[in-house]
Amino acid sequence: MLEPVTDRGLDDLSALADPVRRHLYLHVLEQPDPVSRDAAATALGITRALAAFHLDRLVKAGLLLTEYRRLSGRTGPGAGRPSKLYRPSGRVVRAALPERRYEVAAELFAEALSAPDAGPQALDAAAENYGRKLGAESRRRAGAGANAEGSAEAVESVLRDAGYVPFHREGEIRLLNCPFHEIAQQHRDLTCGMNLALLQGLLAGADAPALSARLDPQPGVCCVAISAGAAAGPDRHSDPEAAADA
Structure with a gap:
């Protein structure tokens, strides 16, 4: 995966x-x-x-x-x-720089549409569940008994492999790339909410309580920021553009 x-x-x-x-x-x-x-x-x-x-x-x-x-x-x-x-072999030949993960978005949208209560809430649930699977991989990489620093390094490793390109800015983990960029350009609220739910699921699955994800749209980076401590700022259903203008 x-x-x-x-x-x-x-x-x-x-x-x-x-x-x-x-x-x-x-x-x-x-x-x-x-x-x-x-x-x-x-x-x-x-x-x-x-x-x-x-x-x-x-x-x-x-x-x-x-x-x-x-x-x-x-x-x-x-x-x-x-x-x-x-x-x-059935393998699809594709490469994108920066990296894109539209097959993940398609899987999450399909799962949400097939849910009895199809809609943004179902999409968030599908994204969070997918994120928890990534979090389990992060926990495996960190190893048993990992401290907060080791857990954070494993989270960054998984984020990198998932196409997010994490980097540090002002004590936070920012994400230089959005794997769902083109979708976000047309459906920003829905995609940013999905992204937030996915990354919150990742942190929960990684058992990294020292880290939290929140919406914080800024030019040139993904709409989600990861920082130490409790989540702050707009929730997953708020308007990312309004948050950016605030």
Whole structure:
């Protein structure tokens, strides 16, 4: 759940940097059935050896999977060796800088819409529950018996992997990036409330009572700030723009 999306995405893009390999990958993606080395070589007008090299590199990168099957349909002695076939792994190639996590937002919105009481409260509940799962990972990283400093460091580690880019300003943890930035531009109140609920859930799941999250919209950073002590400032259902103007 917490593999840095951008790290993997950049690795995937690096694997596709070679134009021959990229065209082979696109060719396999567009076929309804697994592709043999011979078929791939013929389709791109390259040698079988070159096709095999690039196809196997795509398998190593996790972008393709292999299977073995006799294409002649014959079985038994004399049927020949099975051919090595390639098919998509199902992995989505994507990278964004700064990092975005729209699949998380989609999951939370879908969960909220399917709830009996669909609405902002259901979205907050879904976000808080997701945050608690991140908090459990933070608690695992901190280790048993971690002090407040160790817990805070683990929280920052999880925030970083979740795409928030935490940094310190005036004794607080601010978040340089919003993983839901484009959604927030169109639906600020809803997205900021979701973000706050998620981060409050993270802190609760991390068992980090010394830290609290609150809405504090400021230019150039995420709308949520994390500080020591009890939460202060606007609650999750207040207007972030009004808070920023206050």
